[in-house]
């Protein structure tokens with residue numbers, strides 16, 4: 016099935032803020048598509064409009080313009096709600112409950128009976144790596160454990176789509192890896208995952224496609240591996256050349272960096288000869304010439320830089 020799980024078309028949303036109630040744009044003319052069964056990442060720096068986009072998607076706020084669909088239902092209605100799970104940016108859970116009791120409480124909202132609820136919460140705690148026999152109350156949980164509890168909570172109704180706003184923000188690398196592993200496992204179970212993130216380490220390797228947003232606008236989108244491969248850069252590694260070498264090379268490509276004794280120059284394919292000639296003129300020694308794949312982090316930073324200027 017190739018039907019999109021989510022489609023947003025030309026969404027705009029602004030807020031009135033301050034004493035003068037001036038309009039401030041949070042999301043502008045944003046379109047995106049999420050295919051069923053994929054892990055989709057909405058990436059962007061703080062304030063880029065990620066949470067607002069999620070709120071529009073879930074019908075928590077209404078856009079001034081645009082349209083869309085959620086699991087085949089028009090945006091803004093509640094028809095799709097019992098087929099999705101949501102983990103908000105800063106979830107709040109009652110601290111006096113154990114994980115098991117907490118899930119039972121939230122599960123009642125979905126009208127599950129006691130027996131199936133008990134079984135379901137056991138399965139979910141297992142899935143997120145929290146044990147059901149654990150008598151710790153949630154106020155004793157680490158940030159990582161709470162986040163895993165939050166994911167379990169978002170899965171209570173066995174949703175087709177899970178929407179998570181910054182699921183691993185504030186976690187240490189081990190906690191982030193645990194969340195990533197859970198997300199990959201959910202994808203294997205056939206679920207569609209929509210996550211937002213301002214941290215790239217959390218999505219590199221797990222997202223199938225991404226949309227990068229900056230200042231409320233979509234600035235780059237596509238299949239992650241295509242985006243990374245599309246740049247077709249070549250990395251030229253050089254040695255020597257004196258103090259102004261980096262500056263001279265900067266005229267060939269803005270992507271010059273130093274790594275120990277070496278100078279790294281990343282250039283587009285058509286500029287390789289020009290770069291090599293410049294290096295030769297500078298009396299530099301050639302160490303290597305290799306095709307170079309940008310990391311998501313570099314693509315992200317470069318895109319944000321280009322669109323913030």
Ligand SMILES: Nc1ncnc2c1ncn2[C@@H]1O[C@H](COP(=O)(O)OP(=O)(O)O)[C@@H](O)[C@H]1O
Nearest residue numbers: 030032040041060061062063064065066067068
């Ligand atoms: N309820 C609100 N009232 C006024 N301004 C808001 C509100 N929510 C968000 N904003 C503003 O909208 C912009 C986008 O915010 P947000 O969607 O939370 O971004 P992100 O989740 O990417 O950090 C920011 O400039 C933010 O200050």
Ligand SMILES: [Mg+2]
Nearest residue numbers: 065066067104
């Ligand atoms: Mg946010």
